[in-house]
Amino acid sequence: QVQLRESGGGSVQAGGSLRLSCVASGFPDSRYAIGWFRQAPGKEREGVAASDRDGSTNYADSVKGRFTISKDNARNTLYLEMKSLKPEDTAMYYCAADVWVVDGLADTEYNYWGQGTQVTVSS
Numbered sequence: 001q002v003q004l005r006e007s008g009g010g011s012v013q014a015g016g017s018l019r020l021s022c023v024a025s026g027f028p029d030s031r032y033a034i035g036w037f038r039q040a041p042g043k044e045r046e047g048v049a050a051s052d053r054d055g056s057t058n059y060a061d062s063v064k065g066r067f068t069i070s071k072d073n074a075r076n077t078l079y080l081e082m083k084s085l086k087p088e089d090t091a092m093y094y095c096a097a098d099v100w101v102v103d104g105l106a107d108t109e110y111n112y113w114g115q116g117t118q119v120t121v122s123s
Contacts, residue, residue: 002026002112004078004095009117016085016121022078022095022114030073033101035110036080038091038119045094049080050104058104063089085121092116 008020020036033052039045049069050058057069068081078095094117096110103109 002097004097004112004114006093006095006114006117009093009119011120011122012085014086014121014123017083018085018119019082020080020093020117024076024078024097027097032097032099033104034069034071034078035096035101035104036069037094037096037107039094040091045107047105047107052101052104060105087121087123089119090121091119093119
């Protein structure tokens with residue numbers, strides 16, 4: 001049974017940084033795709049960063065150059081490093097993972113989700 005558990009959210013001022021973590025369990029090996037999504041109140045969930053089974057990454061235009069997705073296979077842990085945070089980055093952030101993913105920024109591609117962690121950026 002696959003489980004994902006996020007941590008690392010919090011409140012920061014604009015320009016600050018946060019690192020989100022997501023511990024994955026239940027996959028038979030490390031070859032799975034990962035994604036980070038966010039949902040702000042009243043808005044649809046959007047993909048912000050993804051990494052496919054081979055480690056190729058993809059980012060939403062709104063976070064390019066500021067966010068970095070990575071995976072530590074030895075620790076079964078996914079990360080989202082966020083820098084130069086803006087108030088519009090405020091949202092609930094979710095990690096997602098699955099074995100076969102075509103469009104990593106599409107939430108419909110993933111069957112496994114974490115519970116979410118809140119990120120709040122104040123101006």
